[in-house]
Amino acid sequence: LICRGLVSSASRPREDSWLKTLFVRKVDPRKDAHSNLLAKRETSSLYKLQIHNVKPECLDAYNKLCQEVLPKIHEEKHYPCALVGTWNTWYGEQDQAVHLWRYEGGYPALNEVMSKLRQNKEFTEFRKERGNMLLSRKNQLLLEFSFWNEPVPREGPNIYELRSYQLRPGTMIEWGNYWARAIRFRQDNNEAVGGFFSQIGQLYMVHHLWAYKDLQTREDIRNAAWHKPGWDELVYYTGNILTSLE
Secondary structure (H helix, E strand, O other): OHHHHHHHHHHHHHHHHHHHHHHOOOOOOOOOOHHHHHEOOOOOOEEEEEEEEEOHHHHHHHHHHHHHHHHHHHOOOOOOEEEEEEEEOOOOOOOEEEEEEEEOOOHHHHHHHHHHHHOOHHHHHHHHHHHOOEEEEEEEEEEEEOOOOOOOOOOOOOEEEEEEEEEOOOOHHHHHHHHHHHHHHHOOOOOEEEEEEEEEOOOOEEEEEEEEOOHHHHHHHHHHHOOOOOHHHHHHHHHOOEEEEO
């Protein structure tokens, strides 16, 4: 009986070790948050992407209202934010408005703006009137990839393409490593506007924003990228870590 007990106790650690190797995945020992590794360090800007689905009969009135109110409010110096761009969707989700905001100073700037707007009667009336025109709305808070261009005003008219990628959880660093190289293939025609990844809202989301003169120019530029050595490999590897693309 003693011998059986000794054999049993001696074999248990080996069983535990084997089970751990079977079920426990080794983790790359990174010492910093993904956001700190991927975002621009020289700035602390936070971005907000707003997507509004508008009642079809209200789209013109919605655009007019936003044009009258939003720039006037957010161009005031005591609001530390800027309206980077505002668009209507042509292809994809119809009767949709997309707004991109930049908060210079990160989360404290966002909190300051939201606190002040709650006290702004004009903005309160604007939100109430706007709400009657909407079917649904959602937003995300984003950070900017360190290797992408800073989104700045550009001469137009242009069409803009917003490509939204849903990544598999845990693959954001991989995406950043691939696109730090891939962006070099897409700079010849100044089409790269901005690249962002989500922090709050739907997680593991990446958004790339591109600008083109027209749809045919878009087609020509995208086709030209496939003739550059290395582009096909980067597309293949990034495709393997996606769950969806819009």
